[in-house]
Amino acid sequence: MRLAALRPAQVAEVQKDVTQKQADAERDLEQAIPAVERAIDALNTIEVKGLQMAKTMSKPPPGVDDVFSAVMSLFAGVKRLPCAEKIKVQKSGKVKAEDKDWNR
Numbered sequence: 001m002r003l004a005a006l007r008p009a010q011v012a013e014v015q016k017d018v019t020q021k022q023a024d025a026e027r028d029l030e031q032a033i034p035a036v037e038r039a040i041d042a043l044n045t046i047e048v049k050g051l052q053m054a055k056t057m058s059k060p061p062p063g064v065d066d067v068f069s070a071v072m073s074l075f076a077g078v079k080r081l082p083c084a085e086k087i088k089v090q091k092s093g094k095v096k097a098e099d100k101d102w103n104r
Contacts, residue, residue, distance in 0.1 A: 060102060069100040 054060065054068070076087045076095050088099050 065102040068102065069095075072100055 054064065057064075060068075072087055073095050075081055076089045077093050087095060089095055
């Protein structure tokens with residue numbers, strides 16, 4: 001009987017924890033949505049000509065290669081993007097480090 005009395009208390013504690021985590025996650029999501037929308041808007045301004053011009057540089061300005069690497073990782077596996085087909089990914093979905101190299 002004593003064990004049965006503990007169960008409702010344990011369930012209540014777990015429920016309280018889950019409710020708190022849900023509230024935290026919803027708050028974080030509300031804060032993240034505007035940033036995601038701004039990022040999507042920024043991605044929609046990327047033009048192919050600008051990317052092609054940047055790729056003609058033998059050595060990009062500092063940080064540009066890191067941005068290209070990040071964009072490749074973000075675009076990899078997004079089937080609706082025509083450029084995504086050209087990005088080689090591992091079975092895990094990650095872009096191989098050597099495929100992110102600027103000189104390739």
